[in-house]
Amino acid sequence: MSILKKLVLSAAAVALSATASSAANIYVIGGKPDDPFWSIVKRGAEDAGKVVSAEGGKVVWLGPQNYDNLGVDAAELIRQAIDQKADAIVAPDWVPDAMDPAFKAVKAAGIPFIVYNAGGIEAADRLGAMNYVGAVDYKAGVAGGDYLGKAGGKSGVCINSLPGAANIEAYCKGFGDGITKAGGKSDVLPLPATAEGNVTAVTQAFKAYLLQHPDVDSVFTTANLDAVGAVQAIAQAGRTGKVKVCGANFDQAILAQIDAGTQACAVDQQGYQQGYYAVSILNGYVNYGLNIPTREILTGPGVVDKANIKATMAGTKQGTR
Amino acid sequence: MATGATSGSGGLGRVLRRPETGSFLGLIVVYVVFALLGGRNFLTAPGWSSWLNMAAEVGIIALPVGLLMIAGELDISVGAVLPASSLTVAIISSHYGLPIYLGIAGGLGVGLAVGFLNGLLVTRTGIPSLIITIGTMFAVSGLTLGFTILIAGSTGVFIVPDPLTKSIFGEALGGMFQVGIFWWAGFVVVIYCLLHVSPWGNWIFALGGDRQSARNAGIPTQRLTIQLFMLSGFAAAFVGVTQVITFGSAQVAAGSSFIFNSIMCVVIGGVLLTGGAGSVIGIVIGTMTFAIVNQGIFFSGLDPNFGSIIIGALLLAAVLSNDTFRAMALSYVAKKK
C-alpha cells in the first residue's frame, strides 16, 4: 500500500514540475463536445492554440456534459478555470443571472478575460472584460427572420428541438422579431423530449405542422440535423418550393441544400473565428501586453445563401466552417 | 398461462383475455382521440405516413429490446449504437471513399460487436444488464466522439448516397411513406417467427421466467443471451444506417431518445419488465400507440408543450390498464361451473 502511495506521489511531483514552466495557460469555456457548432469553435481555439503551445503555453477547453443546466454548469466551469490558475479565460455569457458572479470572480482574481459567443458588448462592458468576440444568438435569429421576411415570407415558424435551452430560445425570439419587423407573423414549434436526437421525429413533427398550418411559408431551424429534417418534411408534405428554410449554423449537408435550392439561407456566426480570435487576443496580451482596441469584434451574423455558396463550401470541407 | 385452459368459455372471452387485447383497445382509443382532434389531415395519407415513419424506426429497435425484456434483460446502449453506426457508414463511405456496401457492413458490424460485448459481460460477470449497458453506452458514445473528431475533424460526417442505395434504405414512397416502414414489417415477421414459431421463442420465455431452471432444462442460456444482445445492437445499427442514408448526415449527438422510447413502446405493448411475458403483436401495437401519440399532438390543436405530459400520462395509463387486464385474465373462472 505504501509503495503504491510513494509511486503515486512521485508521479504527481513529476507532473507538477512539468506543468509549472508553461507560459500562457488559456482556458476556454464552450459548448458540449458533440455539438456541431461548438466543435468548430473548439477547432478555432485549438488552431490559435498552436501558436500558444509554440510559445510554451496551452489552451484548455472546458465544456458541460449536456445543456440541461447551461448557466449553472458554465458558471462552475469558469470557477474551475480560476481554480486551475488560468492566465486568461474565454467564456460565453449564456445566462447572465447565473454566470455574472463567476465573471466577477474572474475580474477579482485579476485574470484577463474575453466574453465571446453570447452576451454582446454590453456583457463585456458590464463585467469588465477585455473585449467581446462573436455573434449574438438573438441577432442571428433576427438576421434569419429578416432575410426570409424580405424574401416575401408572411408566416414563419421556428423549430425548437431543445425547449428550455436559453441559447435556442434566443434564436427563436430573434427570428420572431425579425420576421414581424419585415411584415410577417411568427410561431414556435417546440418538440417534446422524446424527439431528442431523432431527426426522423423532427421531420414527421414538422410535416404534421405544415399540414395543419397551410399558410406557413418560412421556417427557421436551430440545429444542423433539424435543417436537413425540415427540408425532408417540406418534401413529404408536398410543399417543396412553397416553404423557405433558413437555419442557424451550417455544415456540408446544409450547404448542399442551399446549393440545390432547397434551403434559402444559413446564418453564420463563424464559430471558428470566435474561438480563434478570443484565444489569439488573450495570448498576445498575456505574453506581450498587446491588445486590440476595437471594442466588439463581431464574427456574425453573416448570411450564406446561393450567392456566396461556393467559397463557403470549400471551408466546410476543412471543418473550419 | 392459465387462460384458455377452461374449455368452451367462448371465443370472445378468450380473445378478451389475451394480453394484446388491452394494448389493442388502448391503440383504438388513442387513435380515435387524435383523429377527432386532428381532422382530415390525420385521417388521410399524410397523417398515416407521419406516425408510421416514426413508428418504423423506434419499432425496429423496440422488437429486440422487447425480446431482451422478455428474457429478463435491458439494453440502454442502443442510444449510443445508433450514432456510432451512422458515423461508421459515413466515415467509411464518404471520408475514406470506399463503396457504400462496405460502409453499411461496417455500421452493422459495429452494432453486432457492441451487442456481443454486452452479452459477454452480462453472462460472464453476473452484473445486471442495466448497469453493463449503461457502462457500454458511455464507452461507445465516448469512442464515437473521440474517433469522429480524430478522423473527420468535426462532429458530423456527410454522405451523398447513390440512387440505388437511397431507394433501398432511404426513399419516401409517394413522397411520404419511407421505406423504413417495409423494413419494419420485415423485422416484425422475422421476430414473430423467432418468438412464436421457432423453439427459440420458448427458450426466451423460459429465460425470463427463471434463468436457473432454464439452464437446468438444457437451454443454452449464455449463447442465447449473447445472441439477443447482438440482435438489439444490430437493430439499433440498422436504424442508424437508414437515417444516415435518408438524410445524408450523421451527427455524434443523436439517438439518446431511443433508449427510453423503445422501453416505453415495449411496456405499453404489454411486455412485463420482470420478464417471462409479452408478445410481438403487443410490441407492435405498443409502438403504434406511442407513435400516434407523439405525432398526433402536432396534428391536434394542442400546445406541443403539453406533448411530454401527454406521453408520460399515456405511459402510466397504458401500464395500469395492462395490469388490470392481466389481473382480470388471471382471475377469470369460467362461469359455466
Added chain:
Amino acid sequence: MDLIGTFLRRPAAASILSLIGVLAFYAIFGGVDLGRFAAAASWVNLAANLGIVALPVGLLMIAGEIDISIGAMIPAGSMTTAILSGYFGLPILVGMLGALAVGVLVGLVNGLLTVRTTVPSLIVTLGTLVAMQGIVLSSSVLLTGGVSVSLAAPDWAKFAFGHLIAGSHQVIIVWWVLLTMIFAFVVHKTRYGNWIFAMGGDKDSARNAGIPTKRLTIGLFILSAVCASFVGMCQAILFNSAQVSGGMGFIFNAIVSIVVGGVLLTGGFGSILGIFFGTVTFAVVSQGIYFTNIDRNWSNLIIGAVLLLAVLMNNTFRKLAVNYTGAKNRN
C-alpha cells in the same frame, strides 16, 4: 491479514479502491497535479449536488426499487422556487416550501403507484419523469411566457443554501455531508435501516415479519423526490436563475455513482459510505479529466470504462468476501 478481509467485505471497499485507482490513473497518465486537484472545488461541488440525490435513490435501490424521475425533479425544484419567489415576487420561504412540496407530491405519486399496482418502479418513475418534464415546461410557458426565470434571493437564504465558501465551494457541500451522516445513522444504527435491507432482500418475507413495507416504500420515494427538489432549490438560490431542462444526464450519473458505491441492483446490499465514495469517484472521474492533458472527447469513454471496472471489482470482492474463511480456521 484478517483486517484486509474485513475491509474487502464492506460494500464500500470497491468504491474506495476505485477512487484510488482513478486518482492514480489520472496522476500517472494524465499528468494531474493531485495537490491542486484536491483543493479544486469543481469536483466537490459536483459530488455534493449529485450526492444528495444519490443517497435516497441508493436507499431505494437497496430496498429493491429505483427512481429515475429525479432527473425532472431537479429542474422542477429550481423552477418552482424561481417562479414563486422570482417571477411572482413572493417571499423566498414560500418558494422554498413550494419546491419541497412539489417533491412531496411527486414522491407520493411514485410511491402510491408502485405499491398499489404491480407496475415496476422503473416504469412508474419513467412515466412521472416524462410527465414532469412536460409539466415543468408547460407551467413555465403558461405562467411566465418563457423557459428561464431570474431569482434574487435575500441574504439569509443565500447564506444557508446558496453561497460560495471561500468563493469557490458551494455551501450545499455542508448539507451533503450533514445528510450523509444522518442517513448513515438511520440506515446503519436504527431499525429503519434493517427494514430497508430486509425489503430489498425479500419483500414478502419483510412484510410477513411485520415491517410496514408499503409505508416505508412511499416514504423513500418522497425522500428521493424531495432531495432532488432541494438540490434544484439550492441551485436556483445560488445561481440566481432557473432553467427548464431535461435532467436526463443526472439519472445515469446517479446510478453510476450508486453502483460504483457497491449497491446491488437486485437490492439488499450496500452502504451509505459506499454511495458517498461512489459519488466522489464519479465526480473525480468526470471532472478530473479537465485537469489532464487527455482530450475531452474521450471523457465519456473513461466514465464508461471506470464504471465497468468498478462494478467488476465490486463483484469480485463480494464473491471473495463471501467465500473468504479466515486463515485461522484452516487447521
